[in-house]
Amino acid sequence: MISLMDDPIDRARHAARVGKMMRGFRQQGSEDAGRHRRRKLLDIIETFMRVPPVTIDVPRIVWRDLYHAAASIAAMNVDWDSRCGPLIAASNDHLKCRIGWTAARKNIRRLAEYGLIIPHCLAGNGKRFLGSRKNGDRSDASGWSLAPLLLLEDYLTELAATEKALAEQNLILPNEIRKATSSAYRLLRPFEQGHPWADKVRKKLDAISAARRTCQRRKGSTIAIRVLSRLAEVAARLLDRLSERIALAEIASLTPPGDTRVRRDDHHQYSPEEALESVYGLAEGACRQEPHEVQTTSDADRAKQEAANACKNALVSADPNDVYGIKRSGFVWADALALFPFIDGMVNIGRQPGLSELHAVARVCQIGQATTARASAILGTEIALLCALITGHHLASGQIRKTPDAYMQALVRRARSGELNLGHTLLGRRKTVFGQGDTRASNMRISVQPSMH
Numbered sequence: 001m002i003s004l005m006d007d008p009i010d011r012a013r014h015a016a017r018v019g020k021m022m023r024g025f026r027q028q029g030s031e032d033a034g035r036h037r038r039r040k041l042l043d044i045i046e047t048f049m050r051v052p053p054v055t056i057d058v059p060r061i062v063w064r065d066l067y068h069a070a071a072s073i074a075a076m077n078v079d080w081d082s083r084c085g086p087l088i089a090a091s092n093d094h095l096k097c098r099i100g101w102t103a104a105r106k107n108i109r110r111l112a113e114y115g116l117i118i119p120h121c122l123a124g125n126g127k128r129f130l131g132s133r134k135n136g137d138r139s140d141a142s143g144w145s146l147a148p149l150l151l152l153e154d155y156l157t158e159l160a161a162t163e164k165a166l167a168e169q170n171l172i173l174p175n176e177i178r179k180a181t182s183s184a185y186r187l188l189r190p191f192e193q194g195h196p197w198a199d200k201v202r203k204k205l206d207a208i209s210a211a212r213r214t215c216q217r218r219k220g221s222t223i224a225i226r227v228l229s230r231l232a233e234v235a236a237r238l239l240d241r242l243s244e245r246i247a248l249a250e251i252a253s254l255t256p257p258g259d260t261r262v263r264r265d266d267h268h269q270y271s272p273e274e275a276l277e278s279v280y281g282l283a284e285g286a287c288r289q290e291p292h293e294v295q296t297t298s299d300a301d302r303a304k305q306e307a308a309n310a311c312k313n314a315l316v317s318a319d320p321n322d323v324y325g326i327k328r329s330g331f332v333w334a335d336a337l338a339l340f341p342f343i344d345g346m347v348n349i350g351r352q353p354g355l356s357e358l359h360a361v362a363r364v365c366q367i368g369q370a371t372t373a374r375a376s377a378i379l380g381t382e383i384a385l386l387c388a389l390i391t392g393h394h395l396a397s398g399q400i401r402k403t404p405d406a407y408m409q410a411l412v413r414r415a416r417s418g419e420l421n422l423g424h425t426l427l428g429r430r431k432t433v434f435g436q437g438d439t440r441a442s443n444m445r446i447s448v449q450p451s452m453h
Helices: 008-024 031-050 060-073 077-081 092-099 104-113 147-151 153-191 196-216 222-254 272-278 299-317 333-339 355-364 369-379 381-396 404-417 422-434
Strands: 118-120 143-145
Touching (some): 008 118, 008 147, 118 147, 196 222, 369 404, 381 404
């Protein structure tokens, strides 16, 4: 486990344990094995630098410093498979010029407090140097070693898989289902009156939405992830069939029997297939494909492709939108009263709180109006409201030493510098209130019929 070690005695014991375990590595490692391990760990650390994990309390700034050091300073592949481990042996000036560490001792101390680096033959005056590189010998080197990363390889791999599962359960798959059902509801709205098939479709959409809410509340459940994945496929398929049915019905109503107008399939201006052949001569200079080489797609296939592209874009853009890990922790505003009971009977927080709720909580928690406004401008209203709720929770528990206003200002500063992990705090509160298994998750099995009548 990666945790904060404030006591120097704990850090010394940790360094001794790591040094003892590193004896299992060879004195001089393999270039290929070191390159493979370095790439694997750097990929994981880079992901955590952009989106810090919520299952452990390690802020983003720690992952950022670790990535910069591992990628640019301790970058010799052979050291990633050797007994000494990758070394940070550069001087303060080199660290400042290369990775922007203006206070290198502070950055190194922060990594050491989380047990991610240990001293390696550190000189008494604190000077760092790599020494001779002959035959891969590091006995005369002095600095800090990233050897704990080599021992944490399996743990970090499992942690990345856990965070990915949380993102799929609480962020990616629910968003896919929500987009498909919202589009289907919007298409179905004009057909609510006088169309029996629309009632059946609405019932299926309601069942999909209810199943999404139920599975989303289960913490880290692989079964829930599989169900959500199936629900996403069902919702996308239902949207495609609904779009196709409405489109066909619209075409039939526009061309009633006995109509003398030119049909869509018989005119090049309205038929995609005919249009490709008729305009080929004009597009000859821009497109070198023959007419028979151009692939035509139906409306249903085009809708599927657009849905797939939307899902792909959601996968790419989901992580940057959840920098603080709030969505991946499973938090919803409906849980605010249960997680922060001090607001019961004092502040009513709805599903989409705003500035009025933020200032109401700030007044209850004795936070100044100027601090509240500054937090809202810097972090946004919802993030500032969560910080105010956390401040009020610690105030009600008697854990604030100075004033709530000073504590709120400290949270804002930590959030700006990347030292605040809101997702981990919310995940811890949910586990404390609801337990490991979510008591709100219903055991009722909701079935979705595969066909649409």
